[in-house]
Amino acid sequence: MDINTNLEKAIDYVIYLEERVRELEQKQSNNTSGKKAAAAWGHNGNYYDGGGSSSSRCCEEWCVASLPEVKARFSENEVLIIIHCEKQKGIMNKILAQLENLHLSVISSSVLPFGKFTLDVTIVAQMGEEFNSTVSAIAKSLRQAISNSK
CATH class of the missing domain: 3.30.70.260 (ACT domain)
Structure with a gap:
């Protein structure tokens, strides 16, 4: 694997984590209501x-x-x-x-x-x-x- 592939995977993973955090925060705010x-x-x-x-x-x-x-x-x-x-x-x-x-x-x-x-x-x-x-x-x-x- 080259550096570009590793960077692309890392960026994709960070984006995934950001989306997951938003989902969990939304779920928490809905659950607590x-x-x-x-x-x-x-x-x-x-x-x-x-x-x-x-x-x-x-x-x-x-x-x-x-x-x-x-x-x-x-x-x-x-x-x-x-x-x-x-x-x-x-x-x-x-x-x-x-x-x-x-x-x-x-x-x-x-x-x-x-x-x-x-x-x-x-x-x-x-x-x-x-x-x-x-x-x-x-x-x-x-x-x-x-x-x-x-």
Whole structure:
């Protein structure tokens, strides 16, 4: 191969990459359609700023009284949900039913005991075609479902 052939291939490849970047940027802007990556945190609707949480250093009685805490974050067509709640019989059924009502399909989930009285639940869910909600609406809906199951 000569230098001209190599340059032509390199130019063609750069053009291909530029087109691919435009396609992906267009796809991203279409997929998000107002759903930017965001997070909601807390039992009272306050937003989590990423700083240290005093709830990790609190006594168990105070923590249980301030539960449930729900954190949700969008990433493209998936939602990461982290819930810290009081142990209750059938709580996962309530959470999963609420996610189904929100048109979210669970991809993976993990439930870990945290102390004697609480659970730490992590869920990754995929947005369904009919999904139309915000991060704060998801968090509020899950908090209500958990609180109503007591």
